[in-house]
Amino acid sequence: MSRALLEASVNRSGLVDFTVSIPTVAMWERDQKCEAVISDAMRWANQVTGHSSGACLFGDIEELLPYRTFDPSWTYSRKLQATLQCAGTSPWGHCTFHAQTCSTGKVSSMDVSGLPCPDMSLAGKRRKRAGSTNGVYCARGKYVTQHKVPIVITECTPELDMGLMEDTHPEHHMFQMFAEPGDVGFAATARRRTWVIGMHQDRSTIRQDPYELLESVKGLFANDPTTVQDYLVASRAEVLLEASQLAQKRRIPFQADCLDLTYLLTQREKETAAALNARFQEQFGRNAELEPALVYHLGDSATFGSWSAVSGRIPTYRVGAKSSVYWLPHYKRFLTAKEKLISMGWPSVPEIASSMHVPLFGASDPRRAGDLLGNAMHMQICGLMQLLALVSFSPNL
Numbered sequence: 589m590s591r592a593l594l595e596a597s598v599n600r601s602g603l604v605d606f607t608v609s610i611p612t613v614a615m616w617e618r619d620q621k622c623e624a625v626i627s628d629a630m631r632w633a634n635q636v637t638g639h640s641s642g643a644c645l646f647g648d649i650e651e652l653l654p655y656r657t658f659d660p661s662w663t664y665s666r667k668l669q670a671t672l673q674c675a676g677t678s679p680w681g682h683c684t685f686h687a688q689t690c691s692t693g694k695v696s697s698m699d700v701s702g703l704p705c706p707d708m709s710l711a712g713k714r715r716k717r718a719g720s721t722n723g724v725y726c727a728r729g730k731y732v733t734q735h736k737v738p739i740v741i742t743e744c745t746p747e748l749d750m751g752l753m754e755d756t757h758p759e760h761h762m763f764q765m766f767a768e769p770g771d772v773g774f775a776a777t778a779r780r781r782t783w784v785i786g787m788h789q790d791r792s793t794i795r796q797d798p799y800e801l802l803e804s805v806k807g808l809f810a811n812d813p814t815t816v817q818d819y820l821v822a823s824r825a826e827v828l829l830e831a832s833q834l835a836q837k838r839r840i841p842f843q844a845d846c847l848d849l850t851y852l853l854t855q856r857e858k859e860t861a862a863a864l865n866a867r868f869q870e871q872f873g874r875n876a877e878l879e880p881a882l883v884y885h886l887g888d889s890a891t892f893g894s895w896s897a898v899s900g901r902i903p904t905y906r907v908g909a910k911s912s913v914y915w916l917p918h919y920k921r922f923l924t925a926k927e928k929l930i931s932m933g934w935p936s937v938p939e940i941a942s943s944m945h946v947p948l949f950g951a952s953d954p955r956r957a958g959d960l961l962g963n964a965m966h967m968q969i970c971g972l973m974q975l976l977a978l979v980s981f982s983p984n985l
């Protein structure tokens with residue numbers, strides 16, 4: 589989606605004297621539950637660019653490696669060795685979009701992947717290259733090495749094991765950058781990530797310093813920060829719709845006229861919110877319920893202190909974000925799915941969509957919108973990184 593947005597924005601800008609076309613040719617996603625969301629996203633992207641790319645959607649990328657290349661119980665170095673030595677990736681795979689076997693050998697100039705972060709992140713066990721997700725890195729590395737993909741972009745948590753990246757992508761030179769939503773104007777969203785641009789040693793040439801370019805872009809947004817309130821766009825009807833859904837899920841009688849949603853919180857969530865209110869009072873000498881920009885993530889304990897009080901940012905959405913409550917003590921309600929999407933740069937209200945010159949996305953069904961969070965990349969940052977990569981590196985034809 590961010591690539592479609594980038595393509596349309598560059599073409600509309602008139603800044604280049606050629607037409608940019610960057611069709612998506614293939615995607616891999618292990619979780620079948622994501623299929624519907626990916627399908628919606630492709631439809632949206634086709635509308636934005638005005639052309640259909642006929643992309644394939646394959647399943648688990650580890651299945652690209654020949655059958656039994658390694659056993660999941662093997663050590664990292666043994667798996668790496670087996671991957672580097674195996675003949676090559678499987679030329680065919682089951683494609684969900686075309687409901688048939690399709691070729692995996694697509695000609696690709698640029699790969700963008702969000703690789704698994706549980707083995708890297710502070711929230712996980714930090715097993716890094718020894719973790720069970722190392723096979724995904726091996727398979728992706730094998731694919732882009734075999735196909736000599738000129739530009740390879742990887743998104744992960746900042747603690748990404750770069751040794752693992754370099755081992756598994758032996759023909760790419762890596763440029764590791766860090767970015768957060770505030771760098772592109774979304775200062776009230778916490779989601780610091782690393783973005784690693786890999787340049788193929790034979791197929792790409794560096795033209796510009798991507799680090800310098802990133803710093804100059806960050807400078808453009810430094811003086812115009814958003815606050816949490818900028819994201820609070822839900823109407824009364826939308827708040828009540830999500831309240832009714834939570835009520836149904838939690839088997840609590842829905843109160844159709846009540847905008848104070850405290851009654852929908854579990855006992856543990858109420859205790860967490862109360863403890864954070866008390867902590868706020870103690871730390872800042874003010875009443876938390878009078879602070880319109882304050883957000884608590886009630887999925888964490890009060891001791892962990894997952895709140896916006898110090899940073900002014902909504903705490904990072906995690907994989908469980910779909911069901912965990914981001915509570916606004918001043919408004920006595922939670923952030924709606926649409927509001928969370930907006931904080932991640934998605935065009936989910938007409939004003940934002942029209943300013944981006946794109947159709948609305950994820951606005952009609954809150955439950956579907958919630959599916960996008962947790963794993964999603966920030967839309968503008970993902971587009972920015974692709975732009976930086978395309979400007980900084982040119983292909984050797």
Ligand SMILES: [Zn+2]
Pocket residue numbers: 643644645683684685686687689690
């Ligand atoms: Zn296909």
